[in-house]
Amino acid sequence: MPERFEIDAPEWKRVSPKYIFVEVVGSIIFTILLIAGLVIAALLWQWVWAPWAAGAVAVIAIVTIALEPRRVRSIGYVLRDDDLLFRRGIMFQRFVAVPYGRMQLVDITRGPLARMLGLADLKFVTAAATTGVTLPGLPLADAEGLRDRLVELAESRRAGL
Structure with a gap:
């Protein structure tokens, strides 16, 4: 049976836990700007689908932000x-x-x-x-x-x- 390479064998160094804050703030800022753009588009051009898109963006952002700590720990x-x-x-x-x-x-x-x-x-x-x-x-x-x-x-x- 071939010998299996253990990728987790070395001692991994991780990034700073403070990096979670950087990622969360970046996600929040991006989400706010995207939702604001969709709200403005809905008001200016009466896009009826824009509020639904803004809601979907908010849900995706919440899930993304919830996963940020785990994602940062994986680096x-x-x-x-x-x-x-x-x-x-x-x-x-x-x-x-x-x-x-x-x-x-x-x-x-x-x-x-x-x-x-x-x-x-x-x-x-x-x-x-x-x-x-x-x-x-x-x-x-x-x-x-x-x-x-x-x-x-x-x-x-x-x-x-």
């Missing part, structure tokens, strides 16, 4: 010998391995709400367009330390190619 990463393994997703899980030697850019971005909470997003770019990975919701000090470590690992791996 994780682990530094392995040759690559960084990233995971996210509840129903549809995504696992991406980014080899250190293939990293071309490691970038830190911070939105206004994330800045207020001391969080940052770390983005890894490789030559392949499909392997761009963003690790959201890291404490700023962790993001900076991880960026420096990944740049160091990428330079050492590229030198060894």
